[in-house]
Amino acid sequence: MDAPPLELPSVGLGTMGIDDPAVIETALELGYRHLDTAQIYENEAVVGEGLARALESNVVDRDDVTVATKVWADSLAPEDVRRTTCESLERLGLETVDLLYVHRPIDTYDPETTLPAFDDLVADGLVGHVGVSNFTVDELERARGILDSPIAAHQAEYHPLFQSEELLEQAREHGSPLVGYAPLSGGRVRDVEAVASVAAKHETTPEAVAIAWLVAKEGVVTIPKASSRSHLAANLEAVELELESEDIGRIDALEREEELFPE
Template identity: 45%
Template sequence: MSDLPAIGLGTWQNTDPETCAQSVRTALEAGYRHIDTAQYYGNEEAVGEGIARADVPREEVFVGSKVHAEKFGLAHDEVIEGLEVTLDRLNLDYLDLLYVHWPVGNYDAAETMPAFDELVDRELIDHVGVCNFGVDLLDEAMDHLESPLFAHQAETHPLLQQDELVGHAQDNDYHHIAYSPLARGNVFDISEITDIAEKHGVSASQVSLAWLLSRENVSVVPKATGEDHIRDNFAAKDLELDDEDVEAIQNIEQTERYVSRDGAPWLEA
């Protein structure tokens, strides 16, 4: 599966095994075809169980996970070992997409990224991605990859619009995947968002997601556990915002970042 569905299911903090498995199954049977997890989330087994329970063929589901410096490490052999453990936890033969979760710890583009090429060559992953990089780190990673960079995942929402990163994805023809696309629920308190939601008779979640999806090369992975929330988010793909709506969101002056950690690239700027 070479393309990336516009809306995926995020599973960060979805750590109760039964809740996680059921939410993945619910999402897939509601029409989702992209599931996002990570070693660090501690839920890969439950995600795999949800995929197995769903009445959807494996080849129709785009599954992504992330290797983490603090779990297995990001040296060449550690990436290989980490992916093998992830596949075992998910009970899958391959991943559609594997990311570097953060460029921290023992991450070294010259050693880490060739391990991803090896995994592609061994047909254990289809695509290579990274998360939480800056433009300079993205350029460096691409310089050390033989495979094309498929995706960069970063916190992106109306309060953190990430124009530079989105532009880099557009210029270099890879996917920008927006995580925390609802700003940890804070989109419900943004008047520009709620006014547009009222205008269209939809939820603020749908407005935030639809705005992101209106941007070229951008897809989203909102977290949701309950069926109503899962279905409401998925409906954003059918919401068309007009130019006035898009401009109003683009002109929001408030900026907030909700996800960070020691060693994050933006802390070094």
């Protein structure tokens, strides 16, 4: 039986650089229900420990949390996909990971052999959904032609200084979310005049505006990273900020070429 479509909350937690399980536990206490990690972050055990603590204290039910990780580019040969995914599960302390991404379609990635290995993990119950990350539209289309599983999510850099309408249109066409990472432009949103002026107008922060701008877009969710309780809470609360169409238009009109994480 096919898994139901993946539904992700508007704001999840990007965990790159987080090395304290207490941050994960606090995020879950505050209401985060999507945790995003990766093999290359070297913190899957941290995420797993934080989740385990929250489960132990009945902060959250396992079924309510989407845990995502990613297979790094040096492990995309079929035998390495399975081996490293099992290692990820062990570090996370899980029997199944909800969402497993191809992290980048480079190095050992071969769509004809890599993607069937992801399908096999779904068939074996080790993975709930297949995702891809940092793909072009052409790479997405080729992947869709090979996978038996639907592409449940495409994770890509998306923020006021780097916007891809092509990827967004593609996500909407196929009904799968675009998971925007680096939503605060690597901390640069404070220095972007259009974002700062919208923030002043609404008496809020540029960070809140950047997140609100993203989640106002149909088909987009985002995964800002935060470590302090106050920043974790503020990023969740940004969903409640209602921007006007002229606010969104000002940010949409920005130059869109400052990619933070090129291949």
